[in-house]
Amino acid sequence: MPSGVRCRVEExxxxxxxxxxxxxxxxxxxxxxxxxxxxxxCCETFEMRK
Ligand code: SF4
Incomplete structure (x- = not known):
């Protein structure tokens, strides 16, 4: 995984x-x-949490 990637997209x-x-x-x-x-x-890797 990328090291140290903080993200606030909880979804x-x-x-x-x-x-x-x-x-x-x-x-x-x-x-x-x-x-x-x-x-x-924009993060292209985003996937909606189900
Ligand atoms: S993949 Fe998801 S958690 Fe990772 S940076 Fe993108 S939006 Fe944030």
Whole structure:
């Protein structure tokens, strides 16, 4: 897994107590605009917890 990845997306199946437990993650820009802040980024590895 990526070391030290903290994540606040509690709805993700990979999230355990604020830490990402995925073996790897992919992050992309969330839109077509040039990314200027973290709001413009998006975790592609997110999976909804059921
Ligand atoms: S996969 Fe992405 S959204 Fe899910 S816990 Fe890891 S960093 Fe957060």
């Amino acid at each position: 993700c199946v990979h999230n355990r107590n604020g830490a990402c437990r995925a073996s790897a993650i992919e992050v992309r820009s969330s839109g077509d605009e040039k990314v200027a802040t973290s709001d413009g980024t």
